[in-house]
Amino acid sequence: xxxxxxxxxxxxxxxxxxxxVDGIDATINGGEFFSLLGPSGCGKTTTLRMIAGFERPTxxxxxxxxxxxxxxxxxxxxxxxxxxxxxxxxxxNVFDNVAFGLxxxxxxxxxxxxxxxxxxxxxxxxxxANRTPRQLSGGQQQRVALARALVLRPAVLLLDEPLGALDxxxxxxxxxxxxxxxxxxxxxxxxxxxxQEEALSMSDRVAVMNAGRVEQVGSPPEVYEDPATVFVADxxxxxxLMEAEAVGSGRGECMVRVGEFVLRAGCGDTAACGxxxxxxxxxxxxxxxxxDQRENRxxxxxxxxxxxxxxxxxxxxxxxxxxxxxxxxxxxDAEMYRxxxxxxxxxxxxxxxxxxxxxxxxxxxxxxxxxxxxEPSGVRS
Amino acid sequence: MTVTGIGARELAxxxxxxxxxxxxxxxxxxxxxxxxxxxxxxxxxxxxxxxxWALLPVGIAMLFSFNSGRSxxxxxxxxxxxxxxxxxxxxxxxxxxxxxxVHSLELAALDMxxxxxxxxxxxxxxxxxxxxxxxxxxxxxxxPLVTPEIVMAVSLLVVFTQLAIVPFxxxxxxxxxxxxxxxxxxxxxxxxxxxxxxxxxGPEYEEAARDLGATPIAALRLVLLPLLLPAILASMLIVFxxxxxxxxxxxxxxxxxxxxxxxxxxxxxxxxxxxTPALNALATILVVTTLIGIGVAYLIYTALGRRASxxxxxALRDLSGLETA
Ligand SMILES: Nc1ncnc2c1ncn2[C@@H]1O[C@H](COP(=O)(O)OP(=O)(O)OP(=O)(O)O)[C@@H](O)[C@H]1O
Ligand SMILES: [Mg+2]
Numbered sequence: 001x002x003x004x005x006x007x008x009x010x011x012x013x014x015x016x017x018x019x020x021v022d023g024i025d026a027t028i029n030g031g032e033f034f035s036l037l038g039p040s041g042c043g044k045t046t047t048l049r050m051i052a053g054f055e056r057p058t059x060x061x062x063x064x065x066x067x068x069x070x071x072x073x074x075x076x077x078x079x080x081x082x083x084x085x086x087x088x089x090x091x092x093n094v095f096d097n098v099a100f101g102l103x104x105x106x107x108x109x110x111x112x113x114x115x116x117x118x119x120x121x122x123x124x125x126x127x128x129a130n131r132t133p134r135q136l137s138g139g140q141q142q143r144v145a146l147a148r149a150l151v152l153r154p155a156v157l158l159l160d161e162p163l164g165a166l167d168x169x170x171x172x173x174x175x176x177x178x179x180x181x182x183x184x185x186x187x188x189x190x191x192x193x194x195x196q197e198e199a200l201s202m203s204d205r206v207a208v209m210n211a212g213r214v215e216q217v218g219s220p221p222e223v224y225e226d227p228a229t230v231f232v233a234d235x236x237x238x239x240x241l242m243e244a245e246a247v248g249s250g251r252g253e254c255m256v257r258v259g260e261f262v263l264r265a266g267c268g269d270t271a272a273c274g275x276x277x278x279x280x281x282x283x284x285x286x287x288x289x290x291x292d293q294r295e296n297r298x299x300x301x302x303x304x305x306x307x308x309x310x311x312x313x314x315x316x317x318x319x320x321x322x323x324x325x326x327x328x329x330x331x332x333d334a335e336m337y338r339x340x341x342x343x344x345x346x347x348x349x350x351x352x353x354x355x356x357x358x359x360x361x362x363x364x365x366x367x368x369x370x371x372x373x374x375e376p377s378g379v380r381s
Numbered sequence: 382m383t384v385t386g387i388g389a390r391e392l393a394x395x396x397x398x399x400x401x402x403x404x405x406x407x408x409x410x411x412x413x414x415x416x417x418x419x420x421x422x423x424x425x426x427x428x429x430x431x432x433x434w435a436l437l438p439v440g441i442a443m444l445f446s447f448n449s450g451r452s453x454x455x456x457x458x459x460x461x462x463x464x465x466x467x468x469x470x471x472x473x474x475x476x477x478x479x480x481x482x483v484h485s486l487e488l489a490a491l492d493m494x495x496x497x498x499x500x501x502x503x504x505x506x507x508x509x510x511x512x513x514x515x516x517x518x519x520x521x522x523x524x525p526l527v528t529p530e531i532v533m534a535v536s537l538l539v540v541f542t543q544l545a546i547v548p549f550x551x552x553x554x555x556x557x558x559x560x561x562x563x564x565x566x567x568x569x570x571x572x573x574x575x576x577x578x579x580x581x582x583g584p585e586y587e588e589a590a591r592d593l594g595a596t597p598i599a600a601l602r603l604v605l606l607p608l609l610l611p612a613i614l615a616s617m618l619i620v621f622x623x624x625x626x627x628x629x630x631x632x633x634x635x636x637x638x639x640x641x642x643x644x645x646x647x648x649x650x651x652x653x654x655x656x657t658p659a660l661n662a663l664a665t666i667l668v669v670t671t672l673i674g675i676g677v678a679y680l681i682y683t684a685l686g687r688r689a690s691x692x693x694x695x696a697l698r699d700l701s702g703l704e705t706a
Binding site for chain 2: 053089
């Protein structure tokens, strides 16, 4: 059986004057749950459509299990798609929808019936074979779309925001089911989403895209904890992005000046100097009383507290004018975070990342040869 | 009463401030016109007057097809004489009448069978065609809809009778020229109806079919055509209705008495003193077939169209309005 490995090499798509996808390189392993995550318009759908065969790449290769398929028409690719609004054929019932692809392959009647029933059982829709798509709920339609593609046993399944049209509750539930299903069938899933929570919770690896380029590829903890670029840090949740100046480094650490305070930063591009950006996740910060004399503190004043049940989001205004957000566990001590109260924000060195400033989104990872990011990806008209 | 009590009551009756005003204002306008929530009686009346004005003459003409006497203006009692029972002068027995009827149906059938498939192909082509010229072609496709029919008729006449070059020289006045003429102007209607349906279907279904292993032809046959069926059926009926009551082009493209259609026959005989109520019967047939054609087209388009997707009947509504106007 095909392993479902997909290699993208310099994949590029230009529409008239618009560069939708700008030279993507990625290797997607067989059987992997791989997400393309990025803001609206960054080229996720276009990338997926090129893999499916609906768009012809302007340049680059799409290697599916060792064969460049860039110029193979969609109906001859062993790759199937679950469309964002499912595109179930409205004039056919559930059974015929799922059987559509099998019949194109001229399989025997019994074989078609058996495999359709198997596929419907897989997505837990046995009883609904005779319904038309209009008689199904959104979640059920989504499962039919999955069954319709999976029944063909593709090497790779492409999913373009398959949960986007559903309401929040079903979405959360299907997230779990979809991941379980992927593990069960063992097919490569390439999953497009702009919802970071969705990408982080389901994927084996995530590619964070911006303006037609891949900013970073990594496992969910990697991209969340170790964002390679300012864009990734900013896109994946609140990251307390601040301007700073690197004023010296050594032993894998780096001193950065924020306003009149100097902090020790223990990760990221600690060899940088000059203007840099620093980030720290809210949940890694601690709020201390104003008088505390520990190192790596930034004094400030509580501007606002947002109660979110298990924790509180405390927004602290620094003397530099920047605001920093800390997430503190709810201990019931509300007095400490009263509005207007002076506090110290403790930033552990291990939680403070340095990202080389410069054109937004440029890689700071020294392992990447300069030629690969000669053109700043932030440039986009 | 407590403060919370007032708050609750206000929440419960949010419409209270909009209730009847206790203070009586001076009457500047009659109450009927002053009340903005009242029924717009004057407009309703105007509408009904217009409808009566427009439909009564047609209704009266249709009624006289059931007159028992020869008169087309003096009522002499009810009979089916001019429809059927008169063995030589009723509309279905007099050969002049039956010939016009049969020829009209012949032309309508040919127009329908030629213009519909051709129009579907053009609509598919226009929908696929991107890039230079496609915008212009899409716009120009609408020109035949607004070209004065007399201009089109005269132009076709000149082209068919004066130009000695292929393909025009191959078309001779008579049934052939009539079919070509009718197809020429009814094609645009098919294209507009099918294209608007195509736009509302979108490319996803076809892409899904291709994704599941269908060749382009299979995707067209198994997915696109079934989804277009309501539009195709509606187009056929619209073309039928257009053809049945077309006068100008059909008249200009005709050769002799053998190519007379219902509208041409009506035109030629309406003022004749010897004409019987059978003519009214013929007119009735024309009105009823046209209405049925458009009515059924509308029903098919909305009912079948709703099955696939909703909310784009407007194109046909516009067209049927345009057509019956
Ligand atoms: N057929 C097309 N013709 C011209 N431009 C296009 C076409 N398809 C996409 N684009 C452009 O390419 C860019 C990338 O579009 P794409 O649909 O891939 O974005 P996306 O990441 O999927 O966004 P979203 O999250 O909103 O779906 C957009 O700027 C879009 O305007
Ligand atoms: Mg998209």
